[in-house]
Amino acid sequence: MTHEELAALPTTTTIETAARALGLGRTRAYQLAREDLFPCKVIRIGTTYRVVTADLLRLMSSNSSA
Template sequence: MSREELAALPTTTTIETAARALGLGRTRAYQLARENRFPCKVIRIGTTYRVITADLQRTLATDSKTCI
């Protein structure tokens, strides 16, 4: 996912979009969310999982600093 795509996301996004940005598969993302181990803030609304975009961006920024 490009920086432009990430910047254009709404306040919350789907777990599938967040997983794609983090390089995770869909199944693994849902597994981590169910186990409260997803790398950023997840909100569960009924059977739907939403990810806070600002937290996703912080997580990605931290990861990129670590890799440099």
């Protein structure tokens, strides 16, 4: 995903979208979220996982400048 696509996301996004942006597979993303190891803040609402877009953007920005 481009920075522009990420910036256009709502306040929270699905874990699948975040995984795609990070180059992770869906199964691995859910595994990391369940183990509290996902690299961005994850909010669990019932059985749904949402990723805070600002954290995702911050992570992507720090990775691109490294």
